[in-house]
Amino acid sequence: MPTPLEKARKDPDSMKARILAKARQVFGQYGYHGATTRMIADEVGIDISTLYYHWGEKRDLYEAVILDVNEDLRIKLAEVEDIVHGRPMAERLDISLDIMTDYLFERPEISNLVLFRYFGKTRDEAIMDLSLPEFVSDIACASGLVPTRKNVPNHIKMRVVAMMNLMHSFVSGEDFFRSLFGIERDEYLALVKQTLKFILIPAFATDGRNGGTRCP
Amino acid sequence: MPTPLEKARKDPDSMKARILAKARQVFGQYGYHGATTRMIADEVGIDISTLYYHWGEKRDLYEAVILDVNEDLRIKLAEVEDIVHGRPMAERLDISLDIMTDYLFERPEISNLVLFRYFGKTRDEAIMDLSLPEFVSDIACASGLVPTRKNVPNHIKMRVVAMMNLMHSFVSGEDFFRSLFGIERDEYLALVKQTLKFILIPAFATDGRNGGTRCP
């Protein structure tokens, strides 16, 4: 029997999926406590009890959102790995950053939710305990910093985390930084890519394995 | 006549200051909506109405916290500039990163609050509008990327923002990443410094003015 989340992902027009989609946005913008079930229901245009009928407690809906986002990220990362595998390091970084930046800019709630999970605490213990794969080892391998997903040393993991944090923070902070710099979306996106490459390529280009096969 | 914030900063033992200090911590951990005035009052060990007596609305207290943190940061940045001015770029970065990382690790609520302001929205418009100097141009100048605080180009500002985001995200995410890596505080702090330098020094070391005078 499929979970509610699986049902929602299978049928994107269903009420479950529509609620989940809006919940992603609202939780992403306001955080767990800042978002209310009423805000989400209003966004969908339904009564609040319909929301509870489909997803149960607020916490369960939030958990579904996190799992949903994780699944999207997993799929996207596999896609990127497919594209860049076998290329030299600098090129691989260049392409990955382009693809992931574009992807996240279209779905900023992903970066928001990831950052909220890293940095913010919740008054609800059960939510804090919601531990999930963080893809750190996968990205380390896919980006060519290590030959295998297993036993990735911590200093490499940290570099991966740094790359991800940098990207997420630029995506999440779009509104803030654009108004700080007084620029439009397109210009900001270009600036983000340029800055990411300026910072990351010098550090990583001479590092890691080049070419080679797919990540085992 | 001094503002409540000025009074609190002048007398750190006063009730105003004690409340402000706890408010920093609680707002930093849980964000604006996640923090309640009752949580803060309980932390101080006072009745909630005493809190309201000293600081008025929740929003006003939050505003005071933001201004307080900004003032601390301003002071610290000036101190760092004093120490590193005139040194070559790589050395300047090396020293600044050490000092600022140590400083923020002692006061993680600063990083938390800064990140919450960048990324999260608030249901209260008046809080979102709370615009403050962000030191970006000052840091650009102090770190030697530009010769003067004025007319710093956007691509340079972005690099500064990147450095700050990276540092803040490591500080804010301490709990999360330490449990992800399974390491102790000291080891994590060392790893953070090492990673910051690994990433930032290659990109910036060959850039910007070296030596020279203080930032005008």
Place this chain on the structure above:
DNA sequence: CGAATTTTCCATCAAATGATGGAAACATTG
């Protein structure tokens, strides 16, 4: 000391928020 001022706490309110029961609307199926 005693009056005036400041600070603190108790009791309480109104609004917001998470959550639910039950009736109505809608859909499915024999």
Place this chain on the structure above:
DNA sequence: CAATGTTTCCATCATTTGATGGAAAATTCG
């Protein structure tokens, strides 16, 4: 169609949360 199951909404609750009035306690000052 009628019976059954599913979905949606209205009304309502209990709790939490921001906020305040007023009495009591503490402090200041002539």
